[in-house]
Amino acid sequence: MSKTHTRREVLGHAARGTALAGLGGLTGLLWLKANATFAWSINAQRCINSRLGAVGVDVCERCSTECVLALSAVRAVNEFKSCGRCYVCPAYFKITSAVGPDGLPTEKVCPRDAIKREAIGWIDPDDPANNFYDYTIDETLCNGCGRCVLECKEPAGLGSIRLEVRHDTCLDCNRCAIAQACPEDAFDRPEPA
Amino acid sequence: MKYQPAHTIGGRGSAPDQFARALRGVALDGAGRLYAVGDSAVKVFDADDALARQWPTDRPGECVAVDRSGRVWVGEREQVEIFDSQGGLTDTWRDPGQLGLVTAIGFAGSDVFLADATARWVRRYDQGGRLLNNIGDRHRKGGFHIPNGVVDFAVDDEGILHVANPGMHRVERYSPDGTLLGRFGRFDGRDPEGFPGCCNPTNLTVDDQGRVIVSEKAGPRVKVYDPEGQLLEVVADDVFDPTAKNMDLVVDSRGRIFVADTATLEIRVFEPTGSEATA
Numbered sequence: 048m049s050k051t052h053t054r055r056e057v058l059g060h061a062a063r064g065t066a067l068a069g070l071g072g073l074t075g076l077l078w079l080k081a082n083a084t085f086a087w088s089i090n091a092q093r094c095i096n097s098r099l100g101a102v103g104v105d106v107c108e109r110c111s112t113e114c115v116l117a118l119s120a121v122r123a124v125n126e127f128k129s130c131g132r133c134y135v136c137p138a139y140f141k142i143t144s145a146v147g148p149d150g151l152p153t154e155k156v157c158p159r160d161a162i163k164r165e166a167i168g169w170i171d172p173d174d175p176a177n178n179f180y181d182y183t184i185d186e187t188l189c190n191g192c193g194r195c196v197l198e199c200k201e202p203a204g205l206g207s208i209r210l211e212v213r214h215d216t217c218l219d220c221n222r223c224a225i226a227q228a229c230p231e232d233a234f235d236r237p238e239p240a
Numbered sequence: 241m242k243y244q245p246a247h248t249i250g251g252r253g254s255a256p257d258q259f260a261r262a263l264r265g266v267a268l269d270g271a272g273r274l275y276a277v278g279d280s281a282v283k284v285f286d287a288d289d290a291l292a293r294q295w296p297t298d299r300p301g302e303c304v305a306v307d308r309s310g311r312v313w314v315g316e317r318e319q320v321e322i323f324d325s326q327g328g329l330t331d332t333w334r335d336p337g338q339l340g341l342v343t344a345i346g347f348a349g350s351d352v353f354l355a356d357a358t359a360r361w362v363r364r365y366d367q368g369g370r371l372l373n374n375i376g377d378r379h380r381k382g383g384f385h386i387p388n389g390v391v392d393f394a395v396d397d398e399g400i401l402h403v404a405n406p407g408m409h410r411v412e413r414y415s416p417d418g419t420l421l422g423r424f425g426r427f428d429g430r431d432p433e434g435f436p437g438c439c440n441p442t443n444l445t446v447d448d449q450g451r452v453i454v455s456e457k458a459g460p461r462v463k464v465y466d467p468e469g470q471l472l473e474v475v476a477d478d479v480f481d482p483t484a485k486n487m488d489l490v491v492d493s494r495g496r497i498f499v500a501d502t503a504t505l506e507i508r509v510f511e512p513t514g515s516e517a518t519a
Contacts, residue, residue, distance in 0.1 A: 102482040103482055131387030134409075135427050142429040146428050151427070176410075178381075
């Protein structure tokens with residue numbers, strides 16, 4: 048036997064459903080504001096390692112040295128769409144080091160050997176300069192020291208590498224040690240819009 | 241041969257003989273007048289470095305060249321504008337779907353060569369604007385490797401193209417039909433004989449004795465190589481703004497080198513010193 052509903056009951060159900068959906072959406076928005084945007088981040092235009100025009104400066108390693116975690120929550124990230132895939136990457140090789148018998152610099156920039164260099168595509172075995180190379184950062188090794196970021200900056204490189212906070216490891220301290228130590232006020236936690 | 245900085249032309253500013261935002265290309269005509277583009281204008285400087293005339297271009301100029309007839313060719317995004325010597329527009333070349341960012345222009349006989357930084361090739365056209373062939377398109381990297389964003393080349397007196405391939409730290413020589421004739425260069429971040437950084441040289445020109453004059457970025461410097469690729473001289477390595485890159489350059493019949501400092505927007509002039517100054 049089917050139950051019949053009055054027009055008033057149907058309209059009432061619909062109104063309650065709409066109100067619940069709206070409340071859910073509002074709650075979601077508030078959650079996003081509270082948890083997604085209110086987080087520590089690095090302003091690349093302020094960070095001395097990535098800021099354009101800051102040429103000839105010493106690397107700032109405070110992101111790696113000041114974090115309360117044993118391995119900083121900051122990582123270097125290579126944005127592949129901007130990377131030149133160079134034969135001699137200044138963020139990978141210490142380009143002023145002596146050249147070895149293979150024609151490449153003998154020293155690397157990363158003190159933890161966190162950047163992996165791999166020829167891609169069809170490999171020319173006779174002319175290594177004739178290949179493109181991917182430079183992939185191993186985040187289990189990277190400590191966010193920023194040396195590769197500095198060396199990748201224009202005009203030496205294309206600026207494809209930047210520092211980012213890894214929010215799955217960041218403790219989101221209210222008084223972040225990196226932010227307090229950052230000399231450029233580049234490590235900040237913007238208020239929700 | 242040694243060089244010394246002689247003087248500068250232009251600079252950043254709003255005066256008529258200055259550049260407001262950009263200086264990207266320089267060229268000389270047969271009478272020794274200097275042409276410069278960058279902002280949406282061609283500026284012509286006479287032998288005394290005074291601004292002789294200027295006229296607007298449709299789009300920001302990426303490069304400039306003057307042919308034997310005195311016509312002024314300006315490379316822009318997806319087009320080339322051709323002006324008479326007084327700045328009157330005579331033609332505009334477009335090749336929709338083909339021609340991208342034109343960053344160098346050269347001539348040999350009836351051929352017109354356009355460096356296309358979008359395709360990463362040099363395109364060879366006849367005087368009527370008909371595409372004859374591409375140069376560098378058979379490179380297995382798909383073209384010249386230009387992380388710096390420009391393709392630059394020069395044509396010598398024998399019609400051979402000398403093309404900068406910065407990602408491979410080389411200067412390559414091509415016949416007009418695109419045959420690779422030879423190359424020189426290697427990476428080296430210490431020995432000035434080599435090319436440093438990720439991608440050098442960025443720009444080059446060739447003088448009437450076949451010497452190849454190159455500019456580099458990070459740190460910016462200018463060097464001269466003999467036709468076989470042996471380093472002859474470091475012209476300058478400490479006078480440019482450290483952020484300057486893709487510095488176009490040109491050499492006159494007296495051996496003076498004009499370099500466009502893309503950061504300060506000055507054209508820096510270097511002149512040879514000593515007994516070889518007029519060689």
